[in-house]
Structures are given as structure tokens and as C-alpha cells.
Amino acid sequence: QKEVEQDPGPLSVPEGAIVSLNCTYSNSAFQYFMWYRQYSRKGPELLMYTYSSGNKEDGRFTAQVDKSSKYISLFIRDSQPSDSATYLCAMSRGGATNKLIFGTGTLLAVQP
Amino acid sequence: GAVVSQHPSWVICKSGTSVKIECRSLDFQATTMFWYRQFPKQSLMLMATSNEGSKATYEQGVEKDKFLINHASLTLSTLTVTSAHPEDSSFYICSARPGTGNGELFFGEGSRLTVL
Numbered sequence: 001q002k003e004v005e006q007d008p009g010p011l012s013v014p015e016g017a018i019v020s021l022n023c024t025y026s027n028s029a030f031q032y033f034m035w036y037r038q039y040s041r042k043g044p045e046l047l048m049y050t051y052s053s054g055n056k057e058d059g060r061f062t063a064q065v066d067k068s069s070k071y072i073s074l075f076i077r078d079s080q081p082s083d084s085a086t087y088l089c090a091m092s093r094g095g096a097t098n099k100l101i102f103g104t105g106t107l108l109a110v111q112p
Numbered sequence: 113g114a115v116v117s118q119h120p121s122w123v124i125c126k127s128g129t130s131v132k133i134e135c136r137s138l139d140f141q142a143t144t145m146f147w148y149r150q151f152p153k154q155s156l157m158l159m160a161t162s163n164e165g166s167k168a169t170y171e172q173g174v175e176k177d178k179f180l181i182n183h184a185s186l187t188l189s190t191l192t193v194t195s196a197h198p199e200d201s202s203f204y205i206c207s208a209r210p211g212t213g214n215g216e217l218f219f220g221e222g223s224r225l226t227v228l
Contacts, residue, residue: 008153041203041224043221045219046216046217088155102157103155104154
């Protein structure tokens, strides 16, 4: 079993739709949870960064963490064609040099 | 946000040659940098953790003699792919975290290596 599971998609939605992206994980020691956006042939760009359980909102993006269920989500409201990219969840146990474990990424296409 | 720069962004080399990729943190110091590899349509796989002034820590299955990592300063880490083969063709991405602790991890733009 992988430490982090993420549906690879692809996920296609019409412009303006609400997008829900999810990851599950098996290691209860994870405390830091991140969502990255990666455009084709580019490095990942940090979208959201959360610690422990709870919600965090930033503009059209909302990240949710449910540690009891080992489940994290990213919601995108009013999706735009420019949101079309691969979205990667990542998590770590913490600590100065602690490594990130990534999901496989979900390819999102927002149709105009 | 903080900036991490990689060079070159794209390189083609012949089989058997060595290729060096640089990773620089432009506006912060990074005691630790991370090197990832990403194959097409796959996620990022951590190869090694680069520690300034000491030996890198390699993940299981990554050959340390093939992927040489040097973290010579607090703003520069290099990855050298030695005796490259076509199966080494991949997207190599570095990342760095300002200071210590659990702050945000910033990624470079990646370096695409094609070995002929």
C-alpha cells in the first residue's frame, strides 16, 4: 500500500464548476499537508499549506484536513481554464529535514 | 515567495557522459535541499536529501555513486548524473526550505534530461 493515494484522473469540468480533489494516506504521523499545482514541464508551485486538522481558505481555494479519517481535500471554486494543471498532494511528519511524500497527482482540465 | 533556480532547464547528452544540474536558492539560505525525479505522468519521487557541509542522504534504491550530490554552500546544491544512460532520462527537480523547521518547501523549475 502506498503511503499516499491520489486518483490520477484525468478530471474534466466546465468553467465555473466547483472542483474537489482528494488524497488519502496511511501514516498517522503526518502532520503537515500541502497542495501543489504543476503545469506541464514546470516545477510544482505551492498552493496551500496546512498543519494538522482543519480548514484553510485562500481566495478560490480551500484545503481541508481530516486526520481522524486520514483524508485531505482541495476545493477550487469558480474554476477557470487557467486552473488546468496537475494537482499534487504532499505531506510530511515534520522536522527540519523531514521529507515530503507526494501523491501521484490529479490531472485537471477546465473546459471553457 | 522564495525563489529556487535550477540550471540547465533542459539538457541532452550522449550515453556514457556525465551531466551536472545546479540548484540555487536565490533569496534565502537552505541548510537542506531535496532532489526529486519525475517520470512522465508520474509523481515526484525523492531521490536524496542534500545537507550543506555533509554527505547527502539517499533514498532506498537510489545509487549514490551514480547520482553524486554536493551541497557546497547554503545556497547551492548540485546533482551530477554520472555515466548517464537512456533510462536516466527524466525530469529532475530540486527543492529547498528557508531556514530550519517546517516552513514551506519551494521548488525549482526542473531540469529535463534526455540521454541519447
